Amino acid sequence: MQVSDSQILDGVRAGDRKSFAKLLSICEDDSVRANHLISNLEKRTAHVVGITGSPGVGKSSIINAILDKSIDKKIGVIAIDPSSPFTGGSLLGDRIRMQSHATSKNFFIRSFASRGALGGLSPSIFETCDAFETFKVDAVFIETVGVGQSDVEIVNVADTVVVLISPDGGDEVQMMKAGLMEIADFFVINKADNPISKGLLSKLRNILEMWKKDVPIFLTNSITGEGIENLIKALDKRFSSILESGMLAQKRQKRVTSHAQSILRKKIDDILQNVKTDQLDLEEIQKEVMKEICGNL
Amino acid sequence: MIKVLIAKPGLDGHDRGAKIIARALRDAGMEVIYTGIRQTPDQIVQTAIDEDVDAIGISILSGAHMKLIPRILELLKENNSNVPIFVGGIISEEDADKMKKMGIIEIYGPGTPTSVVIEGIKGYFEHASV
Ligand SMILES: Nc1nc2c(ncn2[C@@H]2O[C@H](COP(=O)(O)OP(=O)(O)OP(=O)(O)O)[C@@H](O)[C@H]2O)c(=O)[nH]1
Ligand SMILES: [Mg+2]
Numbered sequence: 001m002q003v004s005d006s007q008i009l010d011g012v013r014a015g016d017r018k019s020f021a022k023l024l025s026i027c028e029d030d031s032v033r034a035n036h037l038i039s040n041l042e043k044r045t046a047h048v049v050g051i052t053g054s055p056g057v058g059k060s061s062i063i064n065a066i067l068d069k070s071i072d073k074k075i076g077v078i079a080i081d082p083s084s085p086f087t088g089g090s091l092l093g094d095r096i097r098m099q100s101h102a103t104s105k106n107f108f109i110r111s112f113a114s115r116g117a118l119g120g121l122s123p124s125i126f127e128t129c130d131a132f133e134t135f136k137v138d139a140v141f142i143e144t145v146g147v148g149q150s151d152v153e154i155v156n157v158a159d160t161v162v163v164l165i166s167p168d169g170g171d172e173v174q175m176m177k178a179g180l181m182e183i184a185d186f187f188v189i190n191k192a193d194n195p196i197s198k199g200l201l202s203k204l205r206n207i208l209e210m211w212k213k214d215v216p217i218f219l220t221n222s223i224t225g226e227g228i229e230n231l232i233k234a235l236d237k238r239f240s241s242i243l244e245s246g247m248l249a250q251k252r253q254k255r256v257t258s259h260a261q262s263i264l265r266k267k268i269d270d271i272l273q274n275v276k277t278d279q280l281d282l283e284e285i286q287k288e289v290m291k292e293i294c295g296n297l
Numbered sequence: 298m299i300k301v302l303i304a305k306p307g308l309d310g311h312d313r314g315a316k317i318i319a320r321a322l323r324d325a326g327m328e329v330i331y332t333g334i335r336q337t338p339d340q341i342v343q344t345a346i347d348e349d350v351d352a353i354g355i356s357i358l359s360g361a362h363m364k365l366i367p368r369i370l371e372l373l374k375e376n377n378s379n380v381p382i383f384v385g386g387i388i389s390e391e392d393a394d395k396m397k398k399m400g401i402i403e404i405y406g407p408g409t410p411t412s413v414v415i416e417g418i419k420g421y422f423e424h425a426s427v
Contacts, residue, residue, distance in 0.1 A: 018346050096331065
């Protein structure tokens, strides 16, 4: 069904869910139109929180637990699952854990397939975040694909990155030494009901000390909700403090650069797909692409 | 890209069939949202709207289909949505006829090969000018 720009703009301005759902689809399918629509809407800065960590660590469950205790806030959820590189198909299952909130008026949960994007996000993530800000939410939670070390792109999108680890994760500590260590604003040891989590806590403390990093650690049980209120309080506090200190503005400025980078990469990919490269060498291919780009300016 | 919601209403807790079809549709290149068991009509319809899906697949075993399906259709109408619905489950021919008259696109009985369902959904989108 075709919906006109003005229908969507009017709908989103009136807070209509169906129009907003269409705007999110446009973000996925036509980023040029999406960015145009978004630029015509008023935005309100929301706290964009990335939730990342290995498969099964409890990312969806912790977002559900946060929603349970945030009924007075307006919250958007972006849940990303991988697309098959072979068929393009995807099974979007994160919602199962949050389905009790499917009919909550204050929450808007949306599933996205990664559609070939690297780094654990979706190709339309920047547009999608901006869109949620036009829907006037207080916070956006992004659940990354969750393949561990490669989920580092979230740092270019989120204002706050929460890295989840859990006692049944096996080589968690090994993994933390890699990329995720760099990007965590908060660490959460989830599944704290598991007695091994105490040992994990001291291991994590040691590593942080070794790296001379001062990152807060939270213990949570996403099934019972234990520790969740503390986490929510700390997130709110961090949001006010980065807002005040100017750090948020800085991050958002950087995000514009990352957004531009993502648009340009997509363009170059498109050009490369159309350039006949069979007869060309490395230099010539680059020249062809540059010619196309300059022609497009 | 076809985006489908696979929903499992009713009180029974068996979702083997729903999971098999969800995986088959994924393997056929679709984006499939699976929401788990015991979904109410309100949850199904709100999820379909928020996720802006192209189609809904409903798996029913409990026998309550003549109550659930009309309610889902009613809620969709209230939301000005005409998203197509496919139903799978143990449904008599008589009820299947009634459901088709209500606007259900297709009804698949037990043991239908997944390839038939995939063709049914893909075929619908090839023919409909959406
Ligand atoms: N005991 C216990 N189980 C938990 C806790 N949090 C999550 N689980 C369980 O862990 C399993 C995985 O949880 P999910 O929330 O789906 O994990 P996820 O990180 O979103 O998983 P993917 O999206 O598949 O990467 C589920 O069976 C949850 O019920 C917890 O704090 N304690
Ligand atoms: Mg999940």
